[in-house]
Amino acid sequence: xxxxxxxxxVVVGGGLAGLSCAFELSDRGVPVLLLEAGDVVGGRTASxxxxxxxxxxxxxxxxxxxxxxxxxxxxxxxxxxxxxCWEDEIEIRLPDGGPSGVLGMAPLxxxxxxxxxxxxxxxxxxxxxxxxxxxxxxxxxxxxxxxPDELDRRSVTGYAKAHGVSDRAxxxxxxxxxxxxxxxxxxxxxxxxxxxxxxxxxxxxHQMRLGAYMGGMTEVMCAPIARGIEARGGEVRTGxxxxxxxxxxxRVEAVVAGGQTIGAGHVVVATSIEPAQRLLRPAFxxxxxxxxxxxxxxxxxVTVQLExxxxxxxxxxxxxxxxxxxxxxxxxxxxxFRHARGRLSxxxxxxxxxxxxxxxxxxxxxxxxxxxxxxxLEGHVTDFRVVAHPHDFHCLEPGxxxxxxxxxxxxxxxxxxxxxTHQRFMASMEGAVISGQRAAELAAAAHAHxxxxx
Numbered sequence: 001x002x003x004x005x006x007x008x009x010v011v012v013g014g015g016l017a018g019l020s021c022a023f024e025l026s027d028r029g030v031p032v033l034l035l036e037a038g039d040v041v042g043g044r045t046a047s048x049x050x051x052x053x054x055x056x057x058x059x060x061x062x063x064x065x066x067x068x069x070x071x072x073x074x075x076x077x078x079x080x081x082x083x084x085c086w087e088d089e090i091e092i093r094l095p096d097g098g099p100s101g102v103l104g105m106a107p108l109x110x111x112x113x114x115x116x117x118x119x120x121x122x123x124x125x126x127x128x129x130x131x132x133x134x135x136x137x138x139x140x141x142x143x144x145x146x147x148p149d150e151l152d153r154r155s156v157t158g159y160a161k162a163h164g165v166s167d168r169a170x171x172x173x174x175x176x177x178x179x180x181x182x183x184x185x186x187x188x189x190x191x192x193x194x195x196x197x198x199x200x201x202x203x204x205x206h207q208m209r210l211g212a213y214m215g216g217m218t219e220v221m222c223a224p225i226a227r228g229i230e231a232r233g234g235e236v237r238t239g240x241x242x243x244x245x246x247x248x249x250x251r252v253e254a255v256v257a258g259g260q261t262i263g264a265g266h267v268v269v270a271t272s273i274e275p276a277q278r279l280l281r282p283a284f285x286x287x288x289x290x291x292x293x294x295x296x297x298x299x300x301x302v303t304v305q306l307e308x309x310x311x312x313x314x315x316x317x318x319x320x321x322x323x324x325x326x327x328x329x330x331x332x333x334x335x336x337f338r339h340a341r342g343r344l345s346x347x348x349x350x351x352x353x354x355x356x357x358x359x360x361x362x363x364x365x366x367x368x369x370x371x372x373x374x375x376x377l378e379g380h381v382t383d384f385r386v387v388a389h390p391h392d393f394h395c396l397e398p399g400x401x402x403x404x405x406x407x408x409x410x411x412x413x414x415x416x417x418x419x420x421t422h423q424r425f426m427a428s429m430e431g432a433v434i435s436g437q438r439a440a441e442l443a444a445a446a447h448a449h450x451x452x453x454x
Contacts, residue, residue, distance in 0.1 A: 008033055009443045010255055010264035012242045012279065015043020016429055017417040018270030019225045020072055020436030021443070026234035027075070028440075030447050033264075034229065035257060037241035037275075040218045041226045044272060044392065045429060047216025050385045054337060056216055057387065058303050059330055059345045061087075061318060064106070064209025065201045066430045068437065073221065076228035083220045084211035085335050089113065091319040092124060092176055095372035098323075099123035105210045129169040136163040141202065144195040152192035152401040159191040176320035179349040180328035182396055182427060183301050190398040193426060200424045212316055212335040245269075245414075247283045252413035266443045270417035270436060274298050274391035289410050292403040296420070297395030300388070301347065302354040304366055307383040308333075308342025312375050324369035325349060342380065351388075359386045393427055394420035407438045413446070415439040 011022045014036025025032040040048050047056040062069075062084045070080055088106035101121030104114030118130070125133070140159060143151045151159070156178055160170055170186060178189040186194075201208060213220055226236045246254035246261060254263045269276050277294055284290040306312075313319070313331040320328050327349035337343040346366060348354050354362050363384055367377045394400065404422045407415050417439035418432060425431030 007031060007265045007447070009266045009268060009447060010035065010262060011268045011270050011417075012255065013043060013269065013271035013275070013417075014038070014041035014222075014226070014236065014238065015270065015272065015418075016045055016069070016222070016432035017419065017436040017439075018043070018268070019222060019229070020068075020433040021268050021270055021417050021440045022229045022234055022236070022436075023072065023076065023225055023232075024437050024440035025444060025447075026229045026232035028444050029233070030444050032229070032234040033262070034226075034234065034236045035240045035242055035255070035262075036236070036238045039239055040223075041236065041238060042218040042222035044389075045217045045222060047218040050387070053305075053307065053383055053385050054216060054339075055305050055385050055387055056336070056345070057389070058301060058392075059318075059328055059347050060213065060217060060429075062211035062213065063201070063428075063430070064109075064211070065204035065207045067204075068433045069430050072225065072433055072437075076225045078221065078224050083214055085214055085316075086209050086211045087317055088209055089117070089317060090176075090210065091317055092172060093319060093321050093373045094124075094172065095321065095323050095369070102317075105208055107208060108206045109209060124172050125169055129166055132164045132166065133169055133173065136160055136165050137198075139163055140191060140195040141199055144192060144199055148192045148196070149402060151195065152190050153398055154191045155398055156186035156189045156191050156194045158187075160186070171322055175322040176328070180320040180322070180347065183299055183327065183347065183349060183351050183392075184396055185350065188397050190396055190401060192398075192401045193396045196401070196424075196426050197428070200430075210318060212318075212330070212332065214335055214338075216336065242279060245279060245283050247411075250412060252283075252411060264413070266413050266415065266446045268415045268417055268436075268439045268443055270439065272391070272418060273394040273420045276416070276418065276420075284411070287411075290405075293405040296400060296403045297397070298391035299393055299395050300351040300355060300390045301392040302351045302362070302386065302388045304346050304348060304362055304384060304386050306342075306344040306346070306363075306366075306377070306381050307340055308344060308377070308380045309382055310380060311342045312344045312370075312377065312380075321369070321373045324372055325353075325365050326369050326373060344375075344377070354386075355388055355390060359384070362386050396427065407435055408442050415442045 008031035011034040022034040093100040101124040103117035244256035329346040333343045417436040
């Protein structure tokens with residue numbers, strides 16, 4: 001066992017949940033060691049070089065109504081103004097010459113553009129469509145507050161149909177909001193989770209904005225947090241995969257990584273759901289508290305990232321392509337990948353279709369469907385990478401809302417962190433940070449109790 005390790009907190013996972021937890025602990029003077037299996041920190045918000053090409057884990061955007069994440073970044077010395085370029089609008093393109101529209105996403109900062117997006121775009125959504133969607137949204141937010149478990153038994157499509165939403169509105173708006181952002185079509189997406197994703201932003205809707213990262217997320221966001229941890233006396237190790245929790249007399253007191261046993265006064269499991277399940281199952285498979293969490297399904301994702309000899313679009317803007325394999329895409333040569341002459345990042349749907357495909361097969365589908373959306377990629381792709389995550393995050397299908405665990409567990413020496421845990425911001429960077437900070441509070445309290453006991 002590593003000497004002197006028993007009093008410190010060991011955080012397993014260097015995504016935003018683990019980073020926020022370790023930062024908070026180190027800021028409080030609590031000895032902390034963060035272990036990340038990958039070569040870089042960031043987890044599902046990572047960027048790295050894959051076979052010589054710069055890639056990211058997926059097409060991510062910064063939302064203006066986040067509060068915990070911006071505060072963390074400020075404490076870590078990150079200049080949000082330099083890190084984010086505010087796009088403040090999205091585009092929806094229908095294939096084969098169908099209508100397209102640009103919608104403003106910044107009521108406070110660009111009110112006229114936002115209002116124009118609502119009042120215009122009548123080929124995408126008729127005025128009656130918009131009225132019924134507004135009623136659907138209001139009803140869903142109300143039911144999420146009053147009876148979330150009942151709402152979790154229904155899909156977004158089923159709930160929308162029950163409120164008179166047209167097929168056109170489902171296809172042209174709800175498909176982008178589900179498949180385009182979270183990979184699942186609305187007929188497979190839990191209505192409760194859908195409205196649970198929207199609900200935390202409602203009180204701060206006026207602060208809504210949409211921003212692109214001005215560089216890879218590891219470089220501009222996650223690595224600075226890691227440096228902040230180390231500057232406060234904490235330790236961050238990458239390339240270290242934790243294989244086992246050591247449990248003695250009902251208490252977690254160490255982890256095993258690479259054959260080495262590392263002692264811990266407290267362990268925070270801050271990985272995404274699937275590696276957390278793999279780590280917890282051997283020790284707690286028969287523990288009733290862990291049963292719901294261990295039964296949770298996962299959601300895959302597949303993205304393709306293209307280097308081009310020219311920009312694919314005139315602006316770097318988040319765009320949705322309902323009715324094609326291109327659920328969501330954006331040109332990024334002016335924002336995240338400024339070194340490139342052209343850089344298109346694409347979230348594919350349904351992800352299950354592409355998991356078993358060869359990269360060249362994926363590229364062929366992308367080029368064909370991009371052409372249907374007015375993007376001429378044939379002959380302009382100079383390099384590309386497919387980034388697949390078979391278990392990207394927790395399942396968002398009906399019946400999974402109540403399976404989310406709290407950060408505090410009944411096992412001494414163990415806490416959980418991750419956007420899948422029970423906090424308001426589901427499946428989001430904000431949720432990861434909030435859960436990490438809550439886990440840090442629990443670990444700090446346990447650390448203080450252990451010092452008093454000694």
